[in-house]
Structure formats: C-alpha cells, structure tokens
Amino acid sequence: MRTSILYATGSAFFATLSLAQQGYGSGLGPSSSSNGSVQVQNIAAHKQCTVYAHGGNVSDVPNILQAFSVCDNGGTVVFPEGQNYYIASKLNPVVNDVTVEWRGVWTMSPDITYWRQPQNTYPIAFQNHHASFVLTGDGIHIDGYGTGGIFGNGDTWYTAEAGDTQPGRPMPFVFWNVSDVTVSNFYVYQPPLWSLNIMNGTNMYFTNITNNATATQAPYGENWVQNTDGFGTIMTPTIL
Numbered sequence: 001m002r003t004s005i006l007y008a009t010g011s012a013f014f015a016t017l018s019l020a021q022q023g024y025g026s027g028l029g030p031s032s033s034s035n036g037s038v039q040v041q042n043i044a045a046h047k048q049c050t051v052y053a054h055g056g057n058v059s060d061v062p063n064i065l066q067a068f069s070v071c072d073n074g075g076t077v078v079f080p081e082g083q084n085y086y087i088a089s090k091l092n093p094v095v096n097d098v099t100v101e102w103r104g105v106w107t108m109s110p111d112i113t114y115w116r117q118p119q120n121t122y123p124i125a126f127q128n129h130h131a132s133f134v135l136t137g138d139g140i141h142i143d144g145y146g147t148g149g150i151f152g153n154g155d156t157w158y159t160a161e162a163g164d165t166q167p168g169r170p171m172p173f174v175f176w177n178v179s180d181v182t183v184s185n186f187y188v189y190q191p192p193l194w195s196l197n198i199m200n201g202t203n204m205y206f207t208n209i210t211n212n213a214t215a216t217q218a219p220y221g222e223n224w225v226q227n228t229d230g231f232g233t234i235m236t237p238t239i240l
Contacts (some may be wrong), residue, residue, distance in 0.1 A: 059088035068093035079104035102148035116168035132170035144186030154190035
C-alpha cells in the first residue's frame with residue numbers, strides 16, 4: 001500500500017494519519033440519509049440554502065448547482081455533517097460573496113469510463129489535465145469544520161492504472177478565476193489527480209487542509225499515486 005499525504009496550515013506541510021487510520025480505507029465516504037432536496041431559508045436578511053443528499057448513487061449535482069445559484073450574492077450554502085453527496089457529473093458554480101458551510105462529504109463517482117470522456121470534464125490546458133469540479137467567483141468562504149471535504153475515489157484509478165498514469169484523471173477541486181477566497185478545516189481524500197489546483201487566483205487563504213492519497217492495492221515499494229499533488233498553482237500571486 002502506497003500513501004501520499006499532505007497536511008497544510010498556512011504555507012507549511014506536515015505528515016498526518018494514513019487514510020485507513022482516518023476511516024476511509026474501505027474506499028467509501030461516510031453514509032448519509034436519503035432526502036434529495038434544497039431547503040431555502042431567510043436568516044437575518046440573507047438566504048441560506050441547505051442541501052440534503054439523495055443517498056446511494058443518485059447524482060446530487062443538480063441540487064448543489066441550484067443551491068449555489070439561489071444563495072449567490074451574500075447567501076450561505078450548507079452541506080450538513082453526515083450527508084454524503086454523489087458527484088456523477090462535472091459542475092462549475094460561478095458565485096459572488098458566498099459562505100459555504102461544508103460539513104458533509106462530496107463523493108466523486110468511480111466511473112472511470114465516464115470521466116475519461118473529454119466532454120464530461122473541464123479541460124485544464126496545463127499538461128493536458130482535466131477537472132470535475134471548478135469553482136469560480138469572488139468572496140468565497142469555505143469552512144469544512146473538520147468533517148467536510150471531497151472523497152475522490154482515487155483508489156479506483158490507482159488500481160486500474162497500476163502506476164502507469166493515463167490521460168483523463170479529473171482533478172476533484174479547481175479554483176478558476178477567483179479572488180478573496182478562504183478555505184479552512186477541509187480535506188481532499190483519494191484524489192484521482194491533484195487534490196487542489198488554483199488558476200488565476202488572488203488573495204487566497206488556506207488553513208488546516210488535509211490531502212491524502214492511498215493506493216491500497218499497490219505492492220510494497222511501488223508508487224501508484226503519481227501526480228496526486230496537494231496543491232497546484234498557476235498564475236496565482238497571493239496564497240497564504
């Protein structure tokens with residue numbers, strides 16, 4: 001088993017627990033109750049959109065996009081703890097002045113055949129990469145509260161390719177054309193490629209970010225987690 005782990009606080013990186021120690025050795029994200037809805041409330045003159053997962057392999061992407069749209073411009077999007085959101089297609093919310101209480105988990109679909117099709121991801125010109133989730137906008141504030149993040153199902157990719165990385169692996173979280181962004185207490189486990197990529201970003205602040213890539217089927221001494229960098233930055237002058 002080969003593990004690539006990064007823990008970021010400010011600009012420093014430290015080794016942290018293995019994926020199995022953190023409860024993700026089975027290759028599945030946490031369970032969630034079935035609901036599949038977006039609850040919209042007005043709280044102190046601001047909209048709050050709480051997204052509840054369908055459960056199972058039903059895509060939650062339409063509801064997630066609805067929440068970002070309805071609660072744009074000064075609102076809050078909430079992913080409650082214990083909810084597991086199934087991400088079965090690409091998404092690129094464009095937002096302004098949004099707070100994200102990201103306590104739940106987004107689980108990327110393990111359908112390699114689907115994600116390898118160019119039309120199902122966003123092209124990243126640098127090194128001919130791709131992305132499944134791209135976030136764009138200004139004034140974005142994300143807090144994972146230590147429980148929220150993305151489970152990328154990367155072990156499916158590591159095992160299928162057995163150390164020979166092929167084109168088409170999607171990055172699970174890309175910031176594109178963003179400014180005034182804070183991300184704290186958040187994780188990316190089992191990314192198919194780079195955990196976090198920032199392109200054309202200014203005034204970005206990251207605190208307590210955990211990235212972990214573990215190839216559970218890799219023979220001892222072999223590296224099957226190539227290109228699972230913790231952070232990638234392109235044309236991004238200010239990151240703290």
